[in-house]
Amino acid sequence: MDALMDVIVVGAGMAGVTYARTVHDAGWQVLLLDKSRGFGGRMATRRSGENAWDHGAQYFTATHPDFHTLVTDWVDDGLAAIWQGRIAVWDGETLGDAGPMIRYVGVPGMTAVCKAMAAPLPHHLHTTVTALLPEGEGWRVLAEHGEWRARRVVLAMPPAQAAALLPPGHDLLRHAANADMLPAWTLLLSFAAPLPLPFSGLFINREPLAWLADNASKPGRPAGLDWVLHASPTWSAAHLDLPHETVAELLEQALLKLCAQLAPGQPVPERLSIAAHRWRYARPAQAAQDAFRESGDGLALIGDWLLGGRVEGAFLSGLALARRHCGIPVALTEVF
Numbered sequence: 001m002d003a004l005m006d007v008i009v010v011g012a013g014m015a016g017v018t019y020a021r022t023v024h025d026a027g028w029q030v031l032l033l034d035k036s037r038g039f040g041g042r043m044a045t046r047r048s049g050e051n052a053w054d055h056g057a058q059y060f061t062a063t064h065p066d067f068h069t070l071v072t073d074w075v076d077d078g079l080a081a082i083w084q085g086r087i088a089v090w091d092g093e094t095l096g097d098a099g100p101m102i103r104y105v106g107v108p109g110m111t112a113v114c115k116a117m118a119a120p121l122p123h124h125l126h127t128t129v130t131a132l133l134p135e136g137e138g139w140r141v142l143a144e145h146g147e148w149r150a151r152r153v154v155l156a157m158p159p160a161q162a163a164a165l166l167p168p169g170h171d172l173l174r175h176a177a178n179a180d181m182l183p184a185w186t187l188l189l190s191f192a193a194p195l196p197l198p199f200s201g202l203f204i205n206r207e208p209l210a211w212l213a214d215n216a217s218k219p220g221r222p223a224g225l226d227w228v229l230h231a232s233p234t235w236s237a238a239h240l241d242l243p244h245e246t247v248a249e250l251l252e253q254a255l256l257k258l259c260a261q262l263a264p265g266q267p268v269p270e271r272l273s274i275a276a277h278r279w280r281y282a283r284p285a286q287a288a289q290d291a292f293r294e295s296g297d298g299l300a301l302i303g304d305w306l307l308g309g310r311v312e313g314a315f316l317s318g319l320a321l322a323r324r325h326c327g328i329p330v331a332l333t334e335v336f
């Protein structure tokens, strides 16, 4: 009979890794599972030769003292750095500066911090969990290529994905089923020469676009001329099921139009590569709720969707549940 672990964490994004590392450091026997080939979830970086694109989270902020302390350690260890580039805002007519704030990025990519936190943890990647079965004093976790047993199971993923794993009629289903996530189409581009744009990142308040970033302007990235474009949630939802190639074409047209508005008369350099990526569950549609949801039978839900939809929210959600499980007082000041 396989051993009964203290807890199995499904999802190795910021929330799951934070929870797993905290209870592991407190002496719990933990196993971390994720269907992807790496750690980080939506803190994602895609690489191709000398090119790299952070196509999920663009940067993170650190407002809560616990997160700020950890981020400061990451910076000291070279796992994160401050993104110093100019961040601008475009409303279709005026180009202004975004409010001043310290924006951090993982180094050399967004995945770096989750990867480092998860390093000592027993884990299986490429492991899609398919079902949770109540068994004895805990749960049996079934995956495509394995099964394990634990007293507790923590689902650290977007609510629709958690709902798909919860047993029919389970208490937590109403929380997971009532939470909506907005999608995001993103475009990963590289060019033969610099784009004639006077910023490193741009918030765009003009459909169909929401964000544009010069990836190489972030610290520790390859010197490639790589840009990331995000479509707005509204446009992404309306075009969710289009083929990737069609979305790439439409968003590239929108980018060319934006360049013509921001740098009139200046030619856009030759585009060397283009790829679209769809995030079906990018950001929560609702405001922050409780940091986690837990039932009396050992199942719990954590994730950014419970605390406002950002990297810091994911961290605080995982930390809050871990502290509760380890008997450490939970002190989440109101930052959301």
Ligand SMILES: Cc1cc2nc3c(=O)[nH]c(=O)nc-3n(C[C@H](O)[C@H](O)[C@H](O)COP(=O)(O)OP(=O)(O)OC[C@H]3O[C@@H](n4cnc5c(N)ncnc54)[C@H](O)[C@@H]3O)c2cc1C
Residues within 6 Å of the ligand: 010, 011, 012, 013, 014, 015, 016, 033, 034, 035, 036, 040, 041, 042, 043, 055, 056, 057, 058, 059, 060, 061, 127, 128, 129, 130, 156, 157, 158, 161, 165, 184, 186, 230, 279, 281, 282, 283, 302, 303, 304, 305, 309, 310, 311, 312, 314
């Ligand atoms: C396009 C985009 C831009 C963003 N920009 C920012 C930003 O600039 N700043 C910011 O702070 N935040 C940003 N975010 C949000 C940020 O990425 C998230 O808040 C945070 O990364 C969520 O972490 P998480 O651990 O809650 O979930 P996730 O990172 O989604 O982790 C969930 C994990 O669960 C795994 N999983 C799901 N189902 C299963 C299963 N059945 N079996 C095994 N594994 C499973 C997934 O593979 C994934 O690794 C952005 C997100 C997107 C998509």
